[in-house]
Every structure is written in C-alpha cells, then in structure tokens.
Amino acid sequence: MSEAPHLAPDLSGIRFSHRHLLGTEGLSADDIAVILDLSESFVEQNRQIDKKLSALRGRTHINLFFENSTRTRTSFELAGKRLGGDVINMSVGSSAIKKGETLIDTAMTLNAMHPDVLVMRHPDSGAAELLSQKVDCAVINAGDGSHEHPTQALLDALTIRRRLGRLEGLIVAICGDIAHSRVARSNIHLLNTMGARVRLVAPPTLLPDAVERLGVEVHHDMTSGLKDADIVMMLRLQTERMQGSFVPSIREYFHFYGLDAGKLAVAKPDALIMHPGPMNRGVEIDAELADDIHRSVIREQVEMGVAVRMACLMLLTRHLSNWQGT
Amino acid sequence: MAGPKVAYLNARLIDPANGVDGTGAVLTDGERIADCGPGLFTEGVPDGVERVDCTGLCLTPGLVDMQVHVREPGAEHQETFASAGQAAVAGGVTSLAAMPDTDPVIDDVALVEYVLRRGNEASPARIYPIAAATKGRGGNQLTELGLLRDAGARAFSDGNRAISNALVMRRLLAYASAHDCLILHHPQEPALGNGGVMNEGEVATRLGLGGIPAAAEAIMVERDVRLVELTGGRYHATLLSTEAALNVVRQAKDKGLPVTCGTAPHYFALNENAVGDYRSFAKTTPPLRSERDRKAVAEALADGTIDVIASAHSPRDVESKRLPFAQAAYGVVGLETMLPIALEQHHNGSVPLTTLIRAMTANPAKLLGLDGGSLTPGAPADMVLFDPDRAWRIDADTFVSKSKNSAFDQKPVQGRVVRTIVAGMTMFDATNDA
Numbered sequence: 001m002s003e004a005p006h007l008a009p010d011l012s013g014i015r016f017s018h019r020h021l022l023g024t025e026g027l028s029a030d031d032i033a034v035i036l037d038l039s040e041s042f043v044e045q046n047r048q049i050d051k052k053l054s055a056l057r058g059r060t061h062i063n064l065f066f067e068n069s070t071r072t073r074t075s076f077e078l079a080g081k082r083l084g085g086d087v088i089n090m091s092v093g094s095s096a097i098k099k100g101e102t103l104i105d106t107a108m109t110l111n112a113m114h115p116d117v118l119v120m121r122h123p124d125s126g127a128a129e130l131l132s133q134k135v136d137c138a139v140i141n142a143g144d145g146s147h148e149h150p151t152q153a154l155l156d157a158l159t160i161r162r163r164l165g166r167l168e169g170l171i172v173a174i175c176g177d178i179a180h181s182r183v184a185r186s187n188i189h190l191l192n193t194m195g196a197r198v199r200l201v202a203p204p205t206l207l208p209d210a211v212e213r214l215g216v217e218v219h220h221d222m223t224s225g226l227k228d229a230d231i232v233m234m235l236r237l238q239t240e241r242m243q244g245s246f247v248p249s250i251r252e253y254f255h256f257y258g259l260d261a262g263k264l265a266v267a268k269p270d271a272l273i274m275h276p277g278p279m280n281r282g283v284e285i286d287a288e289l290a291d292d293i294h295r296s297v298i299r300e301q302v303e304m305g306v307a308v309r310m311a312c313l314m315l316l317t318r319h320l321s322n323w324q325g326t
Numbered sequence: 327m328a329g330p331k332v333a334y335l336n337a338r339l340i341d342p343a344n345g346v347d348g349t350g351a352v353l354t355d356g357e358r359i360a361d362c363g364p365g366l367f368t369e370g371v372p373d374g375v376e377r378v379d380c381t382g383l384c385l386t387p388g389l390v391d392m393q394v395h396v397r398e399p400g401a402e403h404q405e406t407f408a409s410a411g412q413a414a415v416a417g418g419v420t421s422l423a424a425m426p427d428t429d430p431v432i433d434d435v436a437l438v439e440y441v442l443r444r445g446n447e448a449s450p451a452r453i454y455p456i457a458a459a460t461k462g463r464g465g466n467q468l469t470e471l472g473l474l475r476d477a478g479a480r481a482f483s484d485g486n487r488a489i490s491n492a493l494v495m496r497r498l499l500a501y502a503s504a505h506d507c508l509i510l511h512h513p514q515e516p517a518l519g520n521g522g523v524m525n526e527g528e529v530a531t532r533l534g535l536g537g538i539p540a541a542a543e544a545i546m547v548e549r550d551v552r553l554v555e556l557t558g559g560r561y562h563a564t565l566l567s568t569e570a571a572l573n574v575v576r577q578a579k580d581k582g583l584p585v586t587c588g589t590a591p592h593y594f595a596l597n598e599n600a601v602g603d604y605r606s607f608a609k610t611t612p613p614l615r616s617e618r619d620r621k622a623v624a625e626a627l628a629d630g631t632i633d634v635i636a637s638a639h640s641p642r643d644v645e646s647k648r649l650p651f652a653q654a655a656y657g658v659v660g661l662e663t664m665l666p667i668a669l670e671q672h673h674n675g676s677v678p679l680t681t682l683i684r685a686m687t688a689n690p691a692k693l694l695g696l697d698g699g700s701l702t703p704g705a706p707a708d709m710v711l712f713d714p715d716r717a718w719r720i721d722a723d724t725f726v727s728k729s730k731n732s733a734f735d736q737k738p739v740q741g742r743v744v745r746t747i748v749a750g751m752t753m754f755d756a757t758n759d760a
Contacts, residue, residue: 025532104648124650125534126604145652147534185534208531209539 009041009314016315020132020139023148024190032157032194035311039158042307046082055314056085059116063089064106065142066122071277071302072142072151076119079309085116085317103127104134111135116317120144125182138316140309146180151312152276153186155304157194159297160231162304163272168195173225173267175201175257176235176284177246179208183276184235188214201225203257205246206237222256222263229267233274234259234284250283260286264295272297329356329750333371337380337711339364341387342684343691343700352385354707357749362701380711383744386683387699388420388451388708390690391661392588393510393564393636395485396422396453398444400429405641405728410661411449413727415754417662418710418743419637421452421691421698426463427485433458433469438477450753452708454480454694459498459509465489468498472505480694483510483564486611486656490516492549499559508560508693513546513571514538514612523652525598525613533604535651538613544570551578554585562693563587565638567612569622576631586693588634588685591667592658592733594623594676600733606647606654608733610638627685628677634693635685637664641729658733662725667734669714669741679714707750716742 016034018027045051061080065073073089080087090110103122110118117138120128125145132139143149161167172191178184178200191198198216200207212218219225226232237253247253264271273289273296281287290296334352339362341347350364353375371377391414397405405413407424414422424441426432432441438455445453457479461467471482482502489495489511502509519538524530526537547563551574554561566572566587578585592600592610597620600608608614626632640657647654660667668686671677691699698708720737722730746754 102645102649122650124652126652127650129603130648130650145534145650182534185532209526209537210528211531213528214531 009038011314011318014038014315019316021150021312021316022128022132022139022141024150024153024186024193025148027190027193029193032154032190035154035308035315036158036161038311038315039154039304039307042310043304046303046306051082052084053082054084056080056083056317059085059317060114061085061087061117061119061313062110062115063087063142064110064118064120065090066092066120066127067143069121069143072121075302075305076142076309078306079313082306083310083313085313103130107131107134111137117313140312140316143182145182146185147182148186149182150186151305151309152183153190154312155301155308156187156233156274156276157190158304158308159274159301160272163297164230167191170196170230171199171228172196172231172233173199173201173229174233174235175222175225175259177206177237177241178202178211178235179206180238180241181235187233188216199225199229201257203247223266226263226267229271231272231274232259232264232267236276236278236280237284254283258282258284258286259289261289264289271295274298274301277302331355331360331375332378332750333367333375334378334380334385334709334711335367335371337383337385339385339701340680340683341701342680343387343688344702346701347680352701352709354747354750357707359701359703359705359707361703382713383711384714385709385711387687387701388710388746388748389418389665389686390694390696390699391419391422391637391639391664391686392634392690392694393590394422394424394639394661395427395641395657396424396445397428397641399440403728404643407445407448407453409726409728410639411451411453413639413659413661413725414449414451415746415748416726416743417637418665418712418746419451419661420708420710420746420748421454421696422661423454423456423480423694425485426456426458426483427487431458431463432456433461433463435470435473435477438474438479442478451748452698454478454696456481456483456510458482459484460489460494463487465491465494468494468501471502471507475505475507480696481508481510481562484512486512488512488514488516488546492553495550496553496557499553499561500557503557503559506560508562510562510564511550512565512611513543513550513563515542515546518542518545523609523613524601525615527598527616529598529601533601533651540568540570540615540619543568543612544574547571547574551575551583551585554578554583558584560584561586562634564636565590565593565612566626566632567593567615567623568619572622572626572631576626579631586633587631588636589623589627589632590636590638591660591664594620594627594671595667596620596733601651604651606649606651607658607731607735609651609654609656610658610733611656624671624676627671628681630681633685633689635664635668635682636690637661639727641727642731643729647731657731659725659727659729659731661727663720663732663734663739665712665743666720666739666741670739672714673740707747709747710743711745711747712741712743714741716740718742
C-alpha cells in the first residue's frame, strides 16, 4: 500500500444494531464477526507512519475511569485519537466523585456536554448498564466490577483468529481467578458464541458458584485442564487474594496453578499463551514463558486492543444523530 | 364508652382466630367490636346504628404488620410515623410494629416511650415499638429487656443485623425467657454473606455480583434453634427465604420448641431473576432466592410452618437506590402492597385465604401480645374490608408512603382494600374509587 487510507473504511452494508457495548453476553456471532472484520482493517492502518483518520472528526469521546488503568485507558485514547475524535480523559482522582457526587450525577453532568461516546471503567458490576440508562450517547464498558470487559474479549478473539485462522472448535483453557474476573466472563460468552470449547482451570475458591451453567468445563488441576488446549489464557491474581484468603500462599498457587513449561507440555505443541496484563511473573506465569515469542502473544494482544477499540468506537458512533433535546 | 355504633352487613367474615369463614355481620360500638356472627341482624338493624353494606367484600381483622422500618427518628425524609401510618391504613394494616433500627437506635426506655407517644399521635394506625436486643444494635451488650418491656416494647430485635456472637444470643434468649420476651432475629450468618449482595448462584455469577449462599440462613437458624433448646427463650426468625432454613424451623416446631418464623411477600412472589439487569429495587435482605426456594416459602405458608407475613416495609429515597447494585441500599416498601401480593397465593391456589389472613392478623397479634387480630366481641374494632377479586395495577407513584422503592411497580394484581377501620373509626375509605 503506497498511500495511507485517510478515509475511514466503508461501513455501508454492515449490520450492527447495538447502541452500547456493555458486554459480550448478548452479542451474536454476526455482531462479533463484524467487529473483528472491521478491526482487521485498522491493524494495517495502525502500522502506517500516518495513522490518523477522520471518521470521528467532530465527535467527543470521554474516557471515564473510576479505577486506575494505564493500559486500557491509553488504548481507548489512542483509538479515539487515531479516528480523529476529540478525546478527554477523566479519572477518579480529579473528578467530583471524591466530593460525594454519585455516578449518576457525574453521568448527567457529562451528558449535558453532549459527548458522543462514554468509555467507562468502574469497580462495581452493573455500573455501565446504569450509566447507559441515564445518558443519550453510546456507552462502552471498559470493565465493570467482576462483570464484563467486552473489548478485552474481542481483542483476544482477534489475536486468536489472526494466529490460528478461526475460533470455532478451538479448546481454550482460562486459568486463574475466575471468580473476580470480568475478562473471564466476557471471554466465556464470546468464545461460546463463536463455537470454541471453554475450560476453566482454578481452585474451587476462585470459581464462582454455578459457573458450569455458563456452558464451560470446570477443572481443578492444570494437567486435565490444559490437555490438548489450543489456547491457554492466564488471568491475573490480585495480591490481596494470594495470602491466605482465597489461596494459601503465592508459593502454593504457583506450584499448582502457575503456568510453566512442564504444565504447558500437555497442551497442543503450538498452543498460544495469552494474558490480559498486567502480569505477575512468578505468580500465575513463569517469566521465561511469558517472554517466549513463539508461544506468548501477550504483546500482540496489546496491539490488537487499539484496533478493536477503533472498530467499536466507529460502529457505535456512525449512526448518531443530532441532539433533539429541549 | 359511648361512641357511634356501626353495622357491617352481608360481608364474608374471615376471622381465623375464631375459626370463622362465612357470610355474616359485625357490630362495632365505639372503639370495640360489640358482636359478630352469621345470625346477627337477621331481624333487621336497630335504629341509631349506621349501616355499611359489605356485599361481595371480605371483612377481616385489621392486618398486623410485624416488621416496619419507619425511619423516624433519623431519616424522616424517607418515612415518618404519619406517612407510614397513612400507608398502613391504605394497605389495610391497622397495627404495625416499628423496628428499632432508627437513628438513634431504640435501645432505651425513654426512646420506647417516644415511639409510643409520637407514633400514636401522628399515625392513623396503631404503632407498637420493637426495642433493640443489644445496645446500639452492636451485638454485644444486652439492652434492659425487662424495663423496655414494661415501657411498652413488644419484642426485641437488632433489625437487619444478625447477632453473630453465639454467646450473646444464648444470654439474650436465656434472659428473655425469664421476662417472657420475644426475640426477633434476622438470621444470616454474617461472615458467609460477607461481600454478597444477592443470592449466590448462576444469576449472581453472570452479573459478577457477590453471592450470599442459602446456607448462610440455614446455619444461623440451626444455631439459634440449638440455643432455644438450651435456654427456652421465645424466638422468631423474622424473614425466611430458603427451603433449608424452613426445614430447620419445621423440625424445631415438631420438637415443640418455642420457635416461630415469618416471611415477606417478595419471598413468595419473586425470585432472584427479579434482579435482572441490576435492578436495585429488587435488592433485599435476605436476598431474593431461587425459584425452588420461592416455592418452598409458599408451601411453608400453606402448611403453617411460616407463622407470619410481614411487609418488611423499608422505605428508601431515590438517591440510595439509584446506585450501582452493590452500593445501593437494601429493602423495598411493602405496606401498601402486602395484601394484594399475598392474595396472589390464594388466587393461584397455593395457600388458602384463611391461612393468609391468619398470618397477617391472629398470628402476629398473638406473638406481639396484642389484643387485636380477631373479631371477638370486646376486641378493638380494628378491621379491614377488601374486595378479594378486584383487578388493578400497582403504581408506586401513587403510594402514600414517602418512598416509592417497590419491587412490584406496575404489577397487575387482584384484591383491593376498600375500607380500613381503626378503633371503630374509618381511617381509609376507597368505597367510591372506581
């Protein structure tokens, strides 16, 4: 390609009927395919010298982060800016939340400024749903409590699809703190919808009740859980959950559930290793394995993140009409 | 005392305390019931007696609501004695027990006297104070049970806070037994419920919300039953929501222990699916449970394992509910919807009408030691007249209560209060409403 395509991809003919992106539960296989296909075109675009498009020109995109996050926030910010939108970041430290204002008050205040898309991360499950009921613009859930983190699952799917050419029929083992993980929930719904076989591998204390009802196989040991797996997806274990409350110790956890070459040996020979980051090396994943460029796609996941978020921003803002208020 | 005499004619009388269910009439004389029965006024109504024709309507003792969180003193913007009392009579409730979880906590004789005086001055329904079981509801130090009872406290409760320390509970029950006091308990093992905001299970897992296992209730009721066995104290589990805990109560009753229990309409009318997409108006304590548990609650009502239906009326302002689910306040209002929601169990054939009425009249009156709850001649003339079949749609915006946090908003129901009589006086009248 000699010239960078400064025009956005043509979206005419694309069917995507959602107003918000709150989770992967409820997205159809077609919806997911639309997002992933559109993301592909942005992957190339993001590798050009001139990365800027004009699809979001004149649109206001606000990142509203009630939890600290460098990676996801930066990824959304880049995505918005590369599409030519005006991106504003608000983090909890500088917002009125600390002065006792509620989420709804903040939402109503921001809504009055006519943003076109609000990207929110919040420590409470359901916060994105609540926000979407109160504002006029599109809402993208960038993580709500232990509920969902849909763009993470979408970027994981894009990474897998680019490496292995498909999602259907793959065996995906998700290992670690499933109970508190929004990444796990979003991945379970998406992978099930796309026809992959999902296994969860974790000690019982890190599995939520009745999780098998989500259509997954549950394993308590890595040997059976990883057997013949195409993808091994490791989750982060929060420090405060390692010392006696959910698992007895880091040492014990790494011994039984940390990913190392020995445990990985039962998976398919070319099985890919994924991690949503940030990693705890030596807790859930062996440091050398994490850096193995033949197996680990962890950095590729970050790259796909920007492309997927560009696709989501574009799909959700393309039909916005002018405000019809009083 | 001389007062107006009123004859209520051609009613379906339902008086579970006296085993009455049939067409008949009631005569009130001033504040009391003068006579009652099927044969009354067959010779005609004497002169000077006001007549109220009740054809097609049920006439029962006024409902006795054993658990109302009035919010006065401390949170009068959510509910006051006046507004709670108005809501009560609109719902057919003539007596309500005011929970002590106010600010300040009702844990002192002067405060019980305040509730009695202020409540009965402001409210058209009778107010009976429940005093705290432990100082400040702290779960450690017993309140002055004997003195509080003498001041008018009808039972003792720490509200929606479980008494986690088994030794404190043992001493409470033991001490209460000497004064014949009733201990009410919200039995949820706090450590097991820690971090939980709804029923543990598939729905909570999907929503990413912390779960409270059904076992948290059964474990606490099991412990309490053992302590009742040890002490002989009278014990009432306020709101049961699970099959497991109801089985424990069933066994305790079979043994003849002084154990009773209650529930609220939402536990037999709704299940955990009502939480849906994080509806904070379905956030209650104990949480709404599985469909299996919901059915078990209805069955326990039918077989008498559950003695009492209380509204568990918990007024909340919009601000405390319009929050992410985990942060939102617990509780639903219920005074104005208790009767129609309970009647649903009669209409769907799950629970006999007399059993439902007993659980809202005679049983709570007996537990609280009130002389109401029946149509016995000489009893207070507290009655409710309702049309058991009238269809209508619940609309929270029309509630008399200051708070509108109903789990049943817009629900179509059958059965409507027509008139509520307290001490012989009509305090609510919807006779002319369409």
